[in-house]
Amino acid sequence: xxxxxxLARPRTFFQLRSIVSTHGLTRKCxxxxxxxxxxxxxxxxxxxxxxxxxDTPYHDIFSLPSGGNAFKIDTSxxxxxxxxxxxxxxxxxxxxxxxxxxxAAQILSSLVNHAYQTLSNPLSRLDYILKTxxxxxxxxxxxxxxxxxANVLMMHEDLxxxxxxxxxxxxxxxxxxxxxxxxxxxxRLIGEQKWEQAKELGLKxxxxxxVRRASRNK
Numbered sequence: 001x002x003x004x005x006x007l008a009r010p011r012t013f014f015q016l017r018s019i020v021s022t023h024g025l026t027r028k029c030x031x032x033x034x035x036x037x038x039x040x041x042x043x044x045x046x047x048x049x050x051x052x053x054x055d056t057p058y059h060d061i062f063s064l065p066s067g068g069n070a071f072k073i074d075t076s077x078x079x080x081x082x083x084x085x086x087x088x089x090x091x092x093x094x095x096x097x098x099x100x101x102x103x104a105a106q107i108l109s110s111l112v113n114h115a116y117q118t119l120s121n122p123l124s125r126l127d128y129i130l131k132t133x134x135x136x137x138x139x140x141x142x143x144x145x146x147x148x149x150a151n152v153l154m155m156h157e158d159l160x161x162x163x164x165x166x167x168x169x170x171x172x173x174x175x176x177x178x179x180x181x182x183x184x185x186x187x188r189l190i191g192e193q194k195w196e197q198a199k200e201l202g203l204k205x206x207x208x209x210x211v212r213r214a215s216r217n218k
Contacts, residue, residue, distance in 0.1 A: 025052065025060050038081070039063055040108060042088040047097050049089065049104045051111075058115035058128065061085065070129050071190035073119060082116040122183045123209060126190075126202045135195045143203045155211045172215045179208050 025039035032046040039060060042049040052061075059066035062081035064073060087093075089112060094105035118124045130136055143149055155171055162168045182205045189198040 025056065036088075038085050038088055040085055040089055040112070042094075042105070042108065044088070047094075047101070049094060049097075049101050049108065051104055051107050054111075056111075057132070058119055061112060061115045062119070064119075069187065069191035070132075071122075071125060071187050073125070075120060078116070078119055082112065085112045122186070123202070123205060126186055126198065126205075129190060130195060130199055130202065133195050135199055137199065137202065137206075141199075141203055143207055145204070148204055149207075152207050152211060156214065159211070159215055168215055172212070175208055175212045175215065179205060179212070182208070 025041075027036045027039060028034070029036055029043035029046060029048065030041055030050070031048040032043060034043055034045040036043060039062075041052065057066060059070060062078055062085065064078065064081070086109065089105050089108040091102055091105045091109055094101045118128050127137055155175065158171055159168065162171065182201055186198050186201055186205070189195075189201065
């Protein structure tokens with residue numbers, strides 16, 4: 001994969017902090033101290049609900065570990081925790097409990113949805129982790145590997161010239177293989193806190209994602 005995506009060999013970079021929870025979401029109602037089924041402050045015992053800070057780590061919302069490797073996520077567990085979280089803060093559940101409670105539920109539900117969408121997609125998950133560690137993608141970020149860019153351009157041209165579904169599927173298969181290898185490599189880099197290399201590879205994965213979207217519209 002290092003050859004195919006043209007990732008530079010490991011170098012020594014400064015290390016920034018990993019995602020560490022500082023918000024202390026607990027499974028105890030802040031109002032009546034009853035145990036909660038999720039880390040969210042939504043209690044069916046005293047029917048109290050409140051928002052959480054906007055910068056609450058998304059991993060904390062779903063009780064997912066993040067200290068070792070924030071990129072490595074059990075997606076089945078994430079989906080299960082998402083459903084559990086939505087079941088306790090869905091606005092319909094709180095509609096009859098008062099205007100303030102319904103509004104708090106809407107805010108909390110929106111945050112849960114956004115956190116789930118972010119973590120469930122590898123590219124948006126990488127974007128989130130890099131941003132959390134002070135190295136977000138910027139609009140003017142560009143892939144500098146000319147060989148890789150030439151390969152991406154060739155795949156776009158092959159798609160445009162493809163005359164059969166079989167040809168399109170062949171290109172899609174190549175893209176999926178490179179995407180899978182790249183995501184595995186990102187997981188390794190994040191685990192080693194090599195943020196700049198992870199970002200470099202993330203830019204290439206974004207380019208491949210563009211080709212994948214084009215193939216689906218073919």
